[in-house]
Amino acid sequence: MNKESTVVSADQVAEYLRQYPDFFHEHLGLLEGLSIPHPSGTATSLLLKQLELLRSSRHALEGQFNDLLEIARNNDIAIIRMHKLSLALLEATTLAEIVANLNEVMAEYFLTDFVAVRIIKQVSNPTVNNLFIAPDSEDLVPFLKQLASNKPKCGRATLAQAKVLFGDAATEVKSCAIIPMSFTELDGVLAIGSRNADRFQQSMGHLFLIQMSEIIGTRFIALLSKTDVG
Numbered sequence: 001m002n003k004e005s006t007v008v009s010a011d012q013v014a015e016y017l018r019q020y021p022d023f024f025h026e027h028l029g030l031l032e033g034l035s036i037p038h039p040s041g042t043a044t045s046l047l048l049k050q051l052e053l054l055r056s057s058r059h060a061l062e063g064q065f066n067d068l069l070e071i072a073r074n075n076d077i078a079i080i081r082m083h084k085l086s087l088a089l090l091e092a093t094t095l096a097e098i099v100a101n102l103n104e105v106m107a108e109y110f111l112t113d114f115v116a117v118r119i120i121k122q123v124s125n126p127t128v129n130n131l132f133i134a135p136d137s138e139d140l141v142p143f144l145k146q147l148a149s150n151k152p153k154c155g156r157a158t159l160a161q162a163k164v165l166f167g168d169a170a171t172e173v174k175s176c177a178i179i180p181m182s183f184t185e186l187d188g189v190l191a192i193g194s195r196n197a198d199r200f201q202q203s204m205g206h207l208f209l210i211q212m213s214e215i216i217g218t219r220f221i222a223l224l225s226k227t228d229v230g
Contacts, residue, residue, distance in 0.1 A: 078208065084109045085212065089219040095128045098223060102216065106192065114173055114193030116165040119186060119220065127227075130167065133188075139164045143178070143189055152179040152209045154200040157191075165191045175200040179209050181217040186224065190216055 017023055088105040092098035099117065106115045116130075120140065123132040133139050142160040146153055154177045161178065162170035176193035177200045190213045194200060 081109045082211070082215070086215060089215065092219070092223070095131065095220075095223055095227060098219060099128055099131065110192070112192050112199075113195050114166050114169060114176070114191075116191040116193070117188060117216065117220070118165065118191075119181075119188040119224075121186075121188075133164075143180075146178060147180050147182075147187070147189070150180050150182050152177055152206045152213075154178075154204045154206075154209075155202045156197070157193075162193075165189070166193055169193075177204070177209050179213040181213050183217055183221060185221045186217055188217070188220075 085105050088101040089098060092101045102117070103115050106112045118133045118139075119131055120135055121132050122134045126132050140147075142158055142164060155175060157165065157173060157176050157178060159170065162173050162176075165176075165178070166173050172195055173193035174195055174197040176191055179190045179192075181188040181190055192200070192209075
């Protein structure tokens with residue numbers, strides 16, 4: 001068969017459609033790419049109006065479907081991250097290990113630059129540097145308002161807050177999430193910092209951050225109950 005014999009003429013297409021008038025019922029999507037003139041001139045026929053509405057509705061549904069897929073992908077990523085965090089915390093058997101594991105998993109799976117935990121507790125001989133803050137310490141003053149509200153804060157930390165949380169790296173932190181940890185057995189602050197000023201914004205939701213602080217706080221409580229920290 002030569003190439004010319006495979007070319008379909010316009011008359012053949014027209015004849016085919018006359019023989020199969022229901023063709024577009026089964027191939028409705030083809031109508032979206034067709035331009036159909038109408039004898040009424042510039043006037044829009046009911047058929048064309050319905051076709052326009054159909055196209056618009058289909059595009060809207062495709063957009064909604066893509067949005068749902070993106071939400072599902074993000075939820076899957078969040079679940080995986082929380083799973084990795086839980087495993088890292090459970091693997092820790094000492095306070096030093098939980099701090100090290102927390103820094104590692106947050107950097108690898110949550111792509112954060114800085115993590116800080118400050119537990120409000122009087123400890124005479126701490127085994128981990130900068131983990132505890134005495135209840136009467138001046139270092140708590142920058143956090144009193146937030147601790148009272150018991151709500152996460154996202155955005156730019158004050159310099160006083162950043163110094164307590166991140167020490168010499170305070171000026172490198174351009175945005176962070178500061179989450180109060182308030183339990184019967186433990187009070188403290190969890191902070192996650194980034195060099196990216198847009199990473200943590202005031203408009204961010206708090207549910208995920210609260211759940212993270214609950215997992216971390218619960219593991220600290222379990223280890224503190226087994227550890228003599230003075």
